Amino acid sequence: MAYFEWADDMVIDGGPIDEDHRLLVDLVNELHSATSRGAGQVVVASILRRTIDSTREHLAREEHIMAQHGFPDLEAHKQGHDSFMESLYALERQLQAGGITVAAQLSRVLRDWLSLHIRRNDKELRRFQHRRARGR
Numbered sequence: 585m586a587y588f589e590w591a592d593d594m595v596i597d598g599g600p601i602d603e604d605h606r607l608l609v610d611l612v613n614e615l616h617s618a619t620s621r622g623a624g625q626v627v628v629a630s631i632l633r634r635t636i637d638s639t640r641e642h643l644a645r646e647e648h649i650m651a652q653h654g655f656p657d658l659e660a661h662k663q664g665h666d667s668f669m670e671s672l673y674a675l676e677r678q679l680q681a682g683g684i685t686v687a688a689q690l691s692r693v694l695r696d697w698l699s700l701h702i703r704r705n706d707k708e709l710r711r712f713q714h715r716r717a718r719g720r
């Protein structure tokens with residue numbers, strides 16, 4: 585069983601948003617295998633960098649899609665994205681400063697935030713589209 589399991593209740597659009605989320609789930613699993621087998625800082629830092637880049641690209645794409653669909657509360661959603669990116673950069677700085685304990689925390693922070701954010705916040709887009717499709 586993977587560290588971070590994809591589950592059906594994480595489906596948002598059956599398209600680009602889900603593809604991004606699946607990629608991020610894979611990256612978190614890769615990061616977790618690296619830190620749990622005690623991989624060196626260089627290896628961990630490079631997976632983290634790819635994860636950060638993919639996350640940033642995903643969040644921008646998702647915000648764009650939400651704007652196209654006229655998703656309400658986009659500003660609040662963006663703020664959640666921004667503060668998550670800030671915490672990722674902070675973790676990266678700590679890792680570069682030699683924080684061994686940070687390496688172990690990385691995959692947990694990423695998994696917990698993504699899991700909750702997808703199921704609670706991104707899901708709002710799906711609910712919004714369903715409501716609109718029903719004409720309400």
Ligand SMILES: [Fe+2]
Pocket residue numbers: 601605642646702706
């Ligand atoms: Fe997302």
Ligand SMILES: [Fe+2]
Pocket residue numbers: 646661665701705706
């Ligand atoms: Fe989001």
